[in-house]
Amino acid sequence: MAETVKLLGTKGSPYSHRAEVALRLKEVNFEFLHEDLAHKSDMLLRYNPIHKKIPVLVHEEKSIVESLIVVEYVHEAFNGYAILPSDPYERAMARIWARYIDEKVIPAFWMSCWTDGEMQKGFIGQAKEALTILESQLKGKKFFGGDSIGFVDLAAGMVAFWFGILQEVAGISLLNEEDYPVLCRWADDYCSVEAVKESLLDRKLLVAHFASKKEKIFATKAPVYD
Amino acid sequence: MASEKGVMLLDFWVSPFGQRARIALAEKGVQYEYKEENLTEKSELLLKANPVHKKIPVLIHDGKPVCESLIIVEYIDEVWSDKAPLMPSDPYQRAQARFWADFVDKKVYDCGSRLWKLKGEEQQAAKKEMIEILQLLEAQLGDKKYFGGDSFGFVDVAFVPFTSWFYSYETCANFSVEGVAPKVAQWAKRCLERESVAKTLSDPKKVYEFVCFLKKKFGVE
Numbered sequence: 001m002a003e004t005v006k007l008l009g010t011k012g013s014p015y016s017h018r019a020e021v022a023l024r025l026k027e028v029n030f031e032f033l034h035e036d037l038a039h040k041s042d043m044l045l046r047y048n049p050i051h052k053k054i055p056v057l058v059h060e061e062k063s064i065v066e067s068l069i070v071v072e073y074v075h076e077a078f079n080g081y082a083i084l085p086s087d088p089y090e091r092a093m094a095r096i097w098a099r100y101i102d103e104k105v106i107p108a109f110w111m112s113c114w115t116d117g118e119m120q121k122g123f124i125g126q127a128k129e130a131l132t133i134l135e136s137q138l139k140g141k142k143f144f145g146g147d148s149i150g151f152v153d154l155a156a157g158m159v160a161f162w163f164g165i166l167q168e169v170a171g172i173s174l175l176n177e178e179d180y181p182v183l184c185r186w187a188d189d190y191c192s193v194e195a196v197k198e199s200l201l202d203r204k205l206l207v208a209h210f211a212s213k214k215e216k217i218f219a220t221k222a223p224v225y226d
Numbered sequence: 227m228a229s230e231k232g233v234m235l236l237d238f239w240v241s242p243f244g245q246r247a248r249i250a251l252a253e254k255g256v257q258y259e260y261k262e263e264n265l266t267e268k269s270e271l272l273l274k275a276n277p278v279h280k281k282i283p284v285l286i287h288d289g290k291p292v293c294e295s296l297i298i299v300e301y302i303d304e305v306w307s308d309k310a311p312l313m314p315s316d317p318y319q320r321a322q323a324r325f326w327a328d329f330v331d332k333k334v335y336d337c338g339s340r341l342w343k344l345k346g347e348e349q350q351a352a353k354k355e356m357i358e359i360l361q362l363l364e365a366q367l368g369d370k371k372y373f374g375g376d377s378f379g380f381v382d383v384a385f386v387p388f389t390s391w392f393y394s395y396e397t398c399a400n401f402s403v404e405g406v407a408p409k410v411a412q413w414a415k416r417c418l419e420r421e422s423v424a425k426t427l428s429d430p431k432k433v434y435e436f437v438c439f440l441k442k443k444f445g446v447e
Contacts (some may be wrong), residue, residue, distance in 0.1 A: 063317050064321045066324075066325060069324045072324065073321040076320065076435065088301055088304040091304070092292045092297050096292070096293060180433065
């Protein structure tokens with residue numbers, strides 16, 4: 001019987017990761033369809049004609065796109081694990097911090113890896129500030145979501161797993177235990193959660209992948225996740 | 227910030243993002259205190275309420291701040307859920323509403339700004355992009371009364387404040403919204419029949435004056 005839930009994505013993409021972890025937390029049976037981003041499938045173009053990006057969640061032939069929108073959909077459409085808080089104010093806070101990760105943390109960190117000279121110094125300054133602000137949100141909790149992972153933790157998946165890999169390939173040390181002990185401890189705890197472990201690619205493979213694409217990324221600054 | 231009971235909105239008169247919050251509050255019949263911010267000299271309250279971005283709008287509800295306009299609108303919808311629901315109840319429809327509101331967020335304001343900031347070929351490219359954006363929105367609206375269907379909804383709130391900027395976009399880039407997206411133009415007129423929208427939106431001519439002021443300030447001519 002064909003699965004009614006399909007996820008179009010790639011293991012290398014932190015955005016696809018968010019959607020995959022959400023589905024695993026809800027224990028949804030789904031089919032993972034790997035996209036070759038250099039040769040996008042007809043299915044991807046049909047289900048996401050406007051942005052043509054992954055992840056795309058297809059549920060009973062209806063498509064949902066944009067990773068954080070997919071996560072909210074999974075939270076609402078399937079029973080079980082609560083990915084978002086039930087209180088409206090806490091929910092607003094979760095959305096605000098997820099957005100902060102997307103708009104401030106990730107771009108500053110990404111550009112810190114793939115620029116040099118004065119430009120890099122500028123981005124590193126921004127990234128450090130953003131990471132400090134993000135770390136302060138943990139406020140003595142195990143996860144951003146409290147005792148268990150939630151919306152902000154999923155949004156920060158890239159910080160937990162990809163940042164260490166990217167900075168290793170780029171030869172910088174931004175997110176380290178000395179400067180961010182709390183965030184690094186959170187990253188380890190996040191990556192140890194079963195649903196997350198099942199979604200992550202082997203670290204060595206991802207390091208090799210980014211190392212092989214290093215020159216291309218340095219030139220274009222564009223992400224290459226597959 | 228004292229934990230005062232009540233609702234306050236820190237805002238700037240012509241901001242389409244602030245207007246989203248104002249429209250949502252009006253639709254729900256919520257009493258609130260409006261505080262106009264001087265964006266060149268931000269108040270202590272704003273800097274305390276939104277220390278990370280220092281931007282408006284900020285909704286302060288019983289002393290607790292919420293920022294980012296679409297997050298504010300969802301919050302208002304969830305707290306004052308007894309009246310005028312803005313989000314659909316079906317999860318798929320909700321995802322669609324969030325997608326299109328996000329689309330307006332990512333595309334309309336940035337592209338619109340390029341229409342008045344740039345000249346020559348760059349402006350022509352922005353104009354082409356704006357027309358594409360309006361036509362995508364036109365296709366999404368279709369023959370529905372509102373983006374939300376029969377009821378005024380989340381996407382309508384997200385997009386309608388930009389309709390008072392249409393005159394500025396048209397004048398700066400020399401095109402007609404009605405010409406390229408007639409259903410969107412009709413929808414804009416229909417929305418103005420709603421009290422919440424009519425009382426909130428800035429006069430298009432005043433918006434244009436503001437755009438001219440910005441152009442001088444940024445040395446565009």
